[in-house]
Amino acid sequence: MTKLLRGAFVIGRRDFSATVLSKTFLFFLLGPIFPLLFGVVFGGIGATVANSRQKPVVAVVASEADFNRLDAARDRLATAIDDEHVIRLTRFDPEPNPNVQRAHLLASKDPPVQAVLTGLPDHPQLTGSIKRDGTTAGQLRILLADLEGDAQAEPALAVDHTDTSTANTSRDLALTGQAAQTALFFFTLLLSTMLLSQLVEEKSNKIIEVVAAAVPIESLFVGKLFAMLAASILGLIVWISAGAAVLASFKGLGALPTPEMGWPTFLTLVILYFGMNYLILGALFLTIGAQASTVREVQTLSMPVTFGQVLIFGLAATAVGSPNSTLAKVAAIFPFSSPLTMVARAAEQPGLMQHVIALAWQALWVAIILKLGASLFRKTVLKSGPRTKWFRFGRA
C-alpha cells in the first residue's frame, strides 16, 4: 500500500505541476462560464420536475360532503383558468384537538402543507404562512363565494398568519439543494471529462512502459485522479472567490434559505460531495479514456460521456424536493448519482449519519472503479495476465 501511494504521489505531483504551470490553465479557469449557462438551463428543468412532484397543498379539515362541494368549486375554477395555477386541496378528517391537528398538518412534509382550512362551512379559517390578500387566500374566497352561490359577495374568511409553513420551508430548502446540486454538476462536468485524455499522453509518448515497470498501474490511476482533483480544487478556489464577490454584490447566500443542518456543515458536505462526485466520475472516465490510444478516440468518447453525466444529473434532480421518494432513494444508492443526490438531501434533511454512510459508500466505489480500471488497463492495453483469469485482484 505504501509503495502504491508513494508511486501515486510521484505521478500526481508531476501531473499537477504539468497542469497548473501550463499556459492553458488560464483558459481552464475561464471554462466555467459555459457550463454555468448549461447548468442553469438544466437546473431549470430540474426545478420544474421538482415543483410538479411536490406542489404544496391546502389541507382542508372538513367532512367529506363539505370537502366535495369545495373541491367541485375548485374544479369549476380550474376549467376557467389553468389547473396548474389553482390551489390544490387535500382533505383530512377532523380530529378531537383542532389546534394540535393544525400544528401537525403545518409540520407535514409529505405533502408539504401551505395552509390549513378549518371551520367549514360557516366559519372558514385559513392558517399558514400566507398573505391575507395573497393568491391562496384570494382563490379560497372565490371558491367559498361559489359555494354560497354569489360570486360577487365577499365571503368571510379568517386568515391566521403563521411565520412558517412546511410548504415554504420545503420548497426553499429544495432551492438550496438544487443550487448545490447544479453547482456540483457543472463543476464536475467541466473537470472530470478532462480525465478522459489523461492517459493518452503517457501512451502516445511511450512513457507508460517506464511507469508500468516502476510502480503498480493503480498508482498511475490514483496519481492522475488526485492530481486532477487538486488542480480542480485550485480552480474551484478561484471560481468560488470570484463567485463570492459576485454574490456579495447582489443578495449573497442570504438569498438562499439556511439548510437544515446550517451553512458550515452544509458547505463542508458540499465540498466532500464535490470530491466524491469528481472521484467517482473521474475514475470511470479515466478507465474509459485509458482504452483510447489517440486524441481522436478521446474526442469520440467525450460526447457519450457528457450525455451520461447529464442523465445522471437528471436522475439526481428528481430527488430534489422529494428526498424520500423511491426514485430519490435509488438515486442516492446508485454510485454515480449518489453525491449529487446526497448534496440536495443535505440541504433538505437534518442528520449527519446518512452522509457518513453515503460518503463511505461512495469512497468504496471509487476504490472499486480504480481497481477495475487498472485491471482492465493491464488486461486490454498492456495485454497482461494469464489466459485463464480475467482480472487479478490484490496484486498492487
Add this chain to the structure above:
Amino acid sequence: MLQQVQPASTSTGPAVQAANLIKDFGATRAVNGVSLTVPTGSIYGLLGPNGAGKTTTIRMLLGIIDPSEGTRVVLGRDRPLEAAQEIGYLPEERGLYPAMHARDAIAFMGALRGLPLREARRRADVLLKEHNLGDWAKKPIRTLSKGMAQTVQLLGTIIHKPRLIVLDEPFSGLDAINQAKLEELIRREARAGATIIFSTHVIAHAERLCERVAIIAKGKIAFDGRVDEAREMLRPIVRLTTRERDGPWRSAIPAASRTEDNHFVFELPESGPEPLLKALIDGGAGIEALAIERPGLHDAFVAIAGKSAAAEMAQEKPQ
C-alpha cells in the same frame, strides 16, 4: 511440465531466473517456454531478430505484463515490481514528457524508483554534467536532439544506482560515437557491480559486451550460456587456397566444404590441424594460404537459431 523457480537469495543467487515463460496475445504465442538464468554481476545479451520475443520476455521479467504461464524471480522476488526500486529499465520505444526539462525528466524517473525528489534532482545535475549535457538541464525535452533525449532517458534509467539494469535495444537510433559511449557506460555500470541485461539484434554489440547470451528465435530460447560456449559449439573454420585444382589431397577436405572466391571453406576436422596439413602437403595441394578461424558469435547464431533467423537479422537496419 512447468518448472517452478525457487526464489533466490538477493545477495548470492542469480539476478534473474525464468522458467518456462509463455505469453499468448490472443491466438498468437509471442513467447513459447523461455527459461533463462542471469548471473549476478554479468552483462547478459538477449539476441534475436525483431519479433523473436525479446521485448515481451523483458516485459514479463520486469512485471510490466504477467506471463500466460511460467514463473520468474528477479532479484530474489517472484513479483518483479517489488524489486522495482533496484531495477533500471530503458524501453525499446523511448518515452519522455516533451514539455519536461531534462533535469526534471531524469529526476522524475528517479522518484518513480523511490528517490526523494531533492536527491533525484541533485543526482540529475551531476549526471548531466558528467555527460556534457549540463547546459541542457533546464531545457524542455522537445528541444533536445534525438541522441540527447536518448542519453537523458538512459541517465534516468541509472540515476537510482540500480542493481539490475535492463536495456531494450539500447543502441537503436544512436550514431557510432554515442554507441561507443553507451558501451562504455554499460561496462562501467557492470564494473560497479550492476547486472545488465540488454536485448539487441546486432550481434557485434553482444559479442563485444556480453559474457553470456541467450539466443531467442520464434519465441523460444535456442541457446543460453557464455559467449565462448556458443562459439565452441562450432568447429573452427578452415579457409584454404591452393595452386592445384585437383589431386590426392582433395580426400583430406570434408565433403560438406563449400567454395568461396576460389578458396575452400570447411570445418576443421576433429583430428585437428596437423593431419590435415600433412595430407594437403603430401597430396601436393600447393598451399597458397591457409587460415584457421575461430567462429564468431554470428556463426554460432546461424548454427543455433537457423539461417532464416540470421537472414532476418541481416535484413534489419544495421546500427
